[in-house]
Amino acid sequence: MAENLTLQQQRQAIREGVTASRGTGAQMAQRRRAIDNAMIERRTGKQVVADVNSLNKAEPRQKLLPETTPVGSLPPLIGVGPWNGPGVASPGGGIASPLLESATLVDGVVTPDREYWPGGLLSSDGLFVLPSIKTLNLIDANGAEVQIQLAAPAGS
Amino acid sequence: MTVPVWGCPWHGRVQDNLLTLPNGETLPWTQAPHSSPSRRGDTHLVEAPNVPSIVRTPEDQALDAATGRQWKTSAILSGPDNSLHGTSLGGWIYCAADGSRWLISSVDFEGLAWGATWDGTVTARRFGLLGGAADERELPFSLEPGQPLIAEAGSLYVTLHAVSPDGSQAIMMAYVNEGHYRTGWGITVPSGLQFLPVGFYLITLSGGADDLTMDLSALYGQEQTLGTAGSEFPPATRDQDTGASVQVGPWFAYYRDRIVAAWFDNGVPVPVTVSMEWEGEINNPAPTGTSPTTRTSTAAASLTLSLKIGTAVVDTITASASQAIFEHKQIFEPSYHEESSSYTVEGETKNYGFIDDDYGSSGWSSTGAMLLNSYGGDTAQRRLENSGWNMIAIDDFDRFWQCDIQRYSNNLIGLRIRKNSYVDTSASYDYRVAGHPAGVDPGTLTMPASATDTRVGHLPYGSYNPQTGDVIRNETTPVCFV
Numbered sequence: 001m002a003e004n005l006t007l008q009q010q011r012q013a014i015r016e017g018v019t020a021s022r023g024t025g026a027q028m029a030q031r032r033r034a035i036d037n038a039m040i041e042r043r044t045g046k047q048v049v050a051d052v053n054s055l056n057k058a059e060p061r062q063k064l065l066p067e068t069t070p071v072g073s074l075p076p077l078i079g080v081g082p083w084n085g086p087g088v089a090s091p092g093g094g095i096a097s098p099l100l101e102s103a104t105l106v107d108g109v110v111t112p113d114r115e116y117w118p119g120g121l122l123s124s125d126g127l128f129v130l131p132s133i134k135t136l137n138l139i140d141a142n143g144a145e146v147q148i149q150l151a152a153p154a155g156s
Numbered sequence: 157m158t159v160p161v162w163g164c165p166w167h168g169r170v171q172d173n174l175l176t177l178p179n180g181e182t183l184p185w186t187q188a189p190h191s192s193p194s195r196r197g198d199t200h201l202v203e204a205p206n207v208p209s210i211v212r213t214p215e216d217q218a219l220d221a222a223t224g225r226q227w228k229t230s231a232i233l234s235g236p237d238n239s240l241h242g243t244s245l246g247g248w249i250y251c252a253a254d255g256s257r258w259l260i261s262s263v264d265f266e267g268l269a270w271g272a273t274w275d276g277t278v279t280a281r282r283f284g285l286l287g288g289a290a291d292e293r294e295l296p297f298s299l300e301p302g303q304p305l306i307a308e309a310g311s312l313y314v315t316l317h318a319v320s321p322d323g324s325q326a327i328m329m330a331y332v333n334e335g336h337y338r339t340g341w342g343i344t345v346p347s348g349l350q351f352l353p354v355g356f357y358l359i360t361l362s363g364g365a366d367d368l369t370m371d372l373s374a375l376y377g378q379e380q381t382l383g384t385a386g387s388e389f390p391p392a393t394r395d396q397d398t399g400a401s402v403q404v405g406p407w408f409a410y411y412r413d414r415i416v417a418a419w420f421d422n423g424v425p426v427p428v429t430v431s432m433e434w435e436g437e438i439n440n441p442a443p444t445g446t447s448p449t450t451r452t453s454t455a456a457a458s459l460t461l462s463l464k465i466g467t468a469v470v471d472t473i474t475a476s477a478s479q480a481i482f483e484h485k486q487i488f489e490p491s492y493h494e495e496s497s498s499y500t501v502e503g504e505t506k507n508y509g510f511i512d513d514d515y516g517s518s519g520w521s522s523t524g525a526m527l528l529n530s531y532g533g534d535t536a537q538r539r540l541e542n543s544g545w546n547m548i549a550i551d552d553f554d555r556f557w558q559c560d561i562q563r564y565s566n567n568l569i570g571l572r573i574r575k576n577s578y579v580d581t582s583a584s585y586d587y588r589v590a591g592h593p594a595g596v597d598p599g600t601l602t603m604p605a606s607a608t609d610t611r612v613g614h615l616p617y618g619s620y621n622p623q624t625g626d627v628i629r630n631e632t633t634p635v636c637f638v
Contacts (some may be wrong), residue, residue, distance in 0.1 A: 123163030126207030
């Protein structure tokens, strides 16, 4: 059963209920600003662009090819790989990786300094020859010459 | 780990454009065409020196057997274009001692003529070095070939005939087409020999990449290739009293050592020859008596036709015949004629005879040389014709047998007989043994033929496998080995 209130008490209760539902004046101003910002974002599409961009992969950057030295008029040279100066000598005096094959310019063509076995690897009937390397001349990371000598294939 | 084996593992019999593998499967394989059946079966062994033996594990061998692969230390140049592993070479391979291989072009021998010096060059190309630089040499030759013109022989051709296993020697054959004569003679029996050789020439290659050289020389010139031929018959005179031909005495005719092919035996050239010995006696004496006048004439003949490789006899056909004629003539009376003949060819004897007591002829019958043969010998032209087609048994009663040389390929050759009977109009071809560089293939075949169509029963195709010794003969379609 409803409590018997005075008229003044009834008005006070009504005022407090309205305030509770509408908020204070500061709260109402804050809500209006939030609504304004949301409307601005929707109209300019800034958030949509950001969302779409987040789905896309990044485009690869265009790289420029490294410049190569013109060939054809140079005297014979050794090595076609990058030379970074003397490396750190390994404690055991071994071969330092990487090994690069030495080469010579022959008629403008870079030709590896290899030697082949005269016989090569014969086909079963002895009529065809696959050239077979006899000596492979390499330079290690320390600039030291390394030579690999391969055995003759059977029949050569 | 064993050295990896590589190359072409496909070997076997090729026929109807299919290679039959040892596992029974077939591979498509192109066979080059040629107008002469025997060129379709040509084979040349290629065996380079010092080729290492092939090592296969049991697992490898099982895989090879399952897939039909055969790894071989030699190869075969096959067919009219000398194809190697299915690729046409148009020449042969010279395996030099320094390990280099050279393709020697045989097509460079085209256009050589009768009665002229043979000048030209042969192209040699470095062969088989994968990735190697091109290396081509022109090898000059100049030769007096000893080929005086045989005017009626038609064009002269020169072709590759045999190659030694390492290719350092090759035999070129100069020949004319047998068909040129068959047409002129009206002979319709399909050609067996196909080529009538008039000379064989030896090419010798030496050196290697630094000093490759070639020499061309006459192996068997025209004079030797055509063999020798001759004959001697007793003189015939006419009996003055009766007008009868009188001829009594022995006779002989021959052609010997007619070279029909040549190949190598352990690096030595060996000729394949055909020889014919034909001899007998004729006895046609002068008639005796006076009304009646009588005469008994007799004749005997024997014939031997042989095919040899060097001195080894491959096959011999023998025949003999005899005849007797008795005639009795009396004035105002009909003549009496009694005749008997016997022909034995390859063991088959047929006897014929008849008596005619009303013989109309006023002249005297004579015996002659029996077993008519197409021999000739007084000119190069006739000696040339001594190869190939021969009649070995022809009589007036029933039998017409012809002997032919059956050339299956450059290295497979034999004799055959076409037997034709007038009486029952039957015909057959007897394909006899055939010789090849490793010996004699003993197989024989009698093929029913047609008395009117000589193409029926003609089985010209065959080939010899120089790697395995296998022989295939008397096929209806071209056959070869790779």
